[in-house]
Amino acid sequence: MGRLLSFLLTACLSVTAVAADAIKAERQEVFGDTTVHYSTFISTFLQPDIAKAAQLVRSKHQGVINVSVVKAGKPLVTQVSGTITDLTSKSVPLEFKQINEPGAIYYLAQYPVEQQETRTFKIEVGVNGKTETISFNQELFPGE
Template sequence: MRRLALLLMCLCLSFPVLAADAASGERKAVFGDVTVHYSAFTSSMLQPAIAASTGLDRSKNQGVLNVAVIKTGKPAMAVVSGTVKDLTGRASPLSFRQIIDQGSVYYIAQFKIDQAQTLIFDLNVETGGVSHPLSFNQQVFPGE
């Protein structure tokens, strides 16, 4: 009986995560042979050493947007730019930095998280002289 209760509790706690993944699908956009993977999270989730090595501020009120570009199955260089805005339309530019780590290429930018809210990310990913616009919404929460 105790195992059953533990299993039910775990399922209840994981359901919102599973529902969010089902609703949003995989966090990627495909443009022909170019695939753009993206994720946004609170920077307080980063290990201190990783935050320091990438020059990111670790804070419960700072988010990180991580973008990776894959072209024909291999990491690709790109120019990534964009803005983040709240539902009232107040926009802030995103300043991306390139991180190269063990053959992988990432583009990271930080943004403020003042409160639990839905943010709209409008990005432009340019690779090989071709621009790929990308827009997505994500609910964010200040960290612990």
């Protein structure tokens, strides 16, 4: 599971934008003294053993969103939920699962990527006793 953390942190913190492969550089939002980091990528970028350990499906038609919340330099246990909406306004709920590792807590959800298109993500995160909403658009490409 430590390899999973290493991969996801690398994907979240140091990946450069490669639009053709549907990877975007890590994004973040700051709410007072709390920072929410988030990134998306196609699940085939995960090694098979890492995907299995996180109970994720590896497929060129499955994306992953990774969310982590940090307060005062320490990972924060919180509530994370969200939806992904296509251009026809069809919305699919994101079912996040919490992953705990020494020194890290992050939340993962998978979503379908049937074709190249832009989707809108709406993520709700419990921060400092209230719910904060992060919305962003992401152009998605099925993997190779």
